Amino acid sequence: MSPMPDNWGYVLAAYGVAAVLLVGYWRYLAARAHELSQPVRGGRKGQA
Amino acid sequence: MTAYARRTWIVLWKDLLTERRSKESLNALLFFALLLLFLFEFALGPDRERLRAALPGLLWLGFVLSGLLGLGRSFIVERDNDCWDGLRLTPGDKSAIYLGKLLGNCAMMLAVEAVLLGLFGVFYDLALGPVLAPLVAVLVPGTLGLAAVATLFAAMTAHLRARELLFPVLLLPAQVPLLLAAVSATQAALLGQPLSEVSHWMKLLIGADVVYVVIGLLTFEFVLDA
Amino acid sequence: MTTRMLGWLALLGLGGGLVAGFGYAPREVAQGNVQRIMYLHVPAILTAYLAFALVLIGSVGYLATRQLRWDRLAAAAAELGVLFTGVTIISGSIWGRPTWGVWWTWDARLTSTAVLLLVYVGYLLLRGMVDEPDARARYAAVVGILGAANIPIVHFSVKWWRALHQPSTILGPEPSPIATPIALALLVNWVAFTLLFAYFLARRMAIARLEEHA
Numbered sequence: 066m067s068p069m070p071d072n073w074g075y076v077l078a079a080y081g082v083a084a085v086l087l088v089g090y091w092r093y094l095a096a097r098a099h100e101l102s103q104p105v106r107g108g109r110k111g112q113a
Numbered sequence: 114m115t116a117y118a119r120r121t122w123i124v125l126w127k128d129l130l131t132e133r134r135s136k137e138s139l140n141a142l143l144f145f146a147l148l149l150l151f152l153f154e155f156a157l158g159p160d161r162e163r164l165r166a167a168l169p170g171l172l173w174l175g176f177v178l179s180g181l182l183g184l185g186r187s188f189i190v191e192r193d194n195d196c197w198d199g200l201r202l203t204p205g206d207k208s209a210i211y212l213g214k215l216l217g218n219c220a221m222m223l224a225v226e227a228v229l230l231g232l233f234g235v236f237y238d239l240a241l242g243p244v245l246a247p248l249v250a251v252l253v254p255g256t257l258g259l260a261a262v263a264t265l266f267a268a269m270t271a272h273l274r275a276r277e278l279l280f281p282v283l284l285l286p287a288q289v290p291l292l293l294a295a296v297s298a299t300q301a302a303l304l305g306q307p308l309s310e311v312s313h314w315m316k317l318l319i320g321a322d323v324v325y326v327v328i329g330l331l332t333f334e335f336v337l338d339a
Numbered sequence: 340m341t342t343r344m345l346g347w348l349a350l351l352g353l354g355g356g357l358v359a360g361f362g363y364a365p366r367e368v369a370q371g372n373v374q375r376i377m378y379l380h381v382p383a384i385l386t387a388y389l390a391f392a393l394v395l396i397g398s399v400g401y402l403a404t405r406q407l408r409w410d411r412l413a414a415a416a417a418e419l420g421v422l423f424t425g426v427t428i429i430s431g432s433i434w435g436r437p438t439w440g441v442w443w444t445w446d447a448r449l450t451s452t453a454v455l456l457l458v459y460v461g462y463l464l465l466r467g468m469v470d471e472p473d474a475r476a477r478y479a480a481v482v483g484i485l486g487a488a489n490i491p492i493v494h495f496s497v498k499w500w501r502a503l504h505q506p507s508t509i510l511g512p513e514p515s516p517i518a519t520p521i522a523l524a525l526l527v528n529w530v531a532f533t534l535l536f537a538y539f540l541a542r543r544m545a546i547a548r549l550e551e552h553a
Contacts, residue, residue: 290496
């Protein structure tokens with residue numbers, strides 16, 4: 066039985082997508098935190 | 114009768130009476146069930162065998178879809194007629210209201226299911242007589258589980274502007290295990306197998322029912338708070 | 340600033356995890372290097388389970404105490420749970436393509452995980468559609484409790500359902516006797532993911548707190 070081919074492309078794709086999602090979420094957190102630390106302009110209501 | 118049982122009965126009786134007088138929901142729901150039958154026939158095409166094989170699933174699809182329509186409206190009457198505060202301010206255990214609504218919803222769903230089952234029997238030439246007992250044995254716990262979660266979520270979404278969207282979105286994922294169990298058990302029943310062969314499914318159905326009803330009883334008051 | 344420290348620790352952990360997964364762990368015999376996706380996939384789902392457990396705790400906590408910080412916990416944990424479940428499913432699907440030949444299969448584990456995702460996406464949708472904080476917290480808590488109670492029920496129902504339809508065995512993601520280097524690499528990655536989760540959770544809850552006072 067021949068060994069499986071390495072399929073590094075798939076490995077890269079999986080880790081790549083995970084990185085995009087996790088980094089994306091981190092950036093969303095950073096952006097939201099930055100937004101909220103600005104002085105409030107005229108009673109803007111946030112949504113949890 | 115204990116005060117709790119009386120309260121439950123009052124809610125149930127009120128709903129049954131309202132429905133009997135106006136007949137609006139039940140009639141439309143029954144008609145909807147009939148329409149579903151035609152939909153399944155048209156969607157699944159002329160292949161008789163494929164349809165027959167899919168019958169247990171189609172039956173429960175019909176029940177769930179009807180439930181989405183009929184059960185979502187459980188608390189509309191109270192909402193529309195300004196009775197919500199009346200519910201909220203009821204003295205004592207609010208879970209009695211949940212129980213009353215649940216029993217009423219079960220009655221409604223079982224009526225729709227009986228009709229749909231009958232229609233299936235007619236349109237697809239099924240011999241329902243000999244398998245009626247095991248069928249009912251599956252239908253009742255399946256319906257109870259559906260109604261238990263639906264009644265809770267109906268109360269929750271009654272006041273939300275996105276009610277028609279949120280109710281199905283919340284209800285359907287919760288119904289997955291019930292659907293799987295009910296379809297498998299119904300298939301066994303329709304094939305004439307004794308229910309003991311699908312006892313694990315029946316146990317799952319009943320176990321799930323217990324969990325859902327208990328959670329409903331315990332959390333209903335939190336949903337009712339305005 | 341412990342949150343910031345947590346963030347750096349998480350980053351360190353993730354780096355260590357990558358080293359362990361690609362440098363230290365050997366090439367798996369049966370599957371080849373594609374198996375290394377498991378160092379991402381397994382920790383992700385474990386982290387998701389942790390998240391959903393916290394949703395339950397937050398839900399019960401809010402109904403018991405009516406203190407909004409429990410709701411903040413539940414909401415943040417739910418968001419993270421959906422995120423990590425998404426990573427799980429996508430990485431699992433990408434792994435499945437070369438190994439099983441398909442992007443998706445309705446086997447028990449995948450199906451259960453997908454249903455889990457559906458439940459908590461619904462949870463987040465509900466939260467998005469209720470403006471009043473107390474009502475939102477109450478409704479979310481009820482859905483959270485029901486969702487959590489349903490997890491074992493879903494697990495068994497899907498398992499039995501598949502057993503009926505697929506008597507043939509399907510390769511699970513990890514080999515049955517797990518070699519020590521592989522187990523170690525998994526552990527390192529799992530710890531890294533847990534640190535990352537804790538960091539995200541802390542930041543998300545802090546944001547929720549700020550939003551309440553906005």
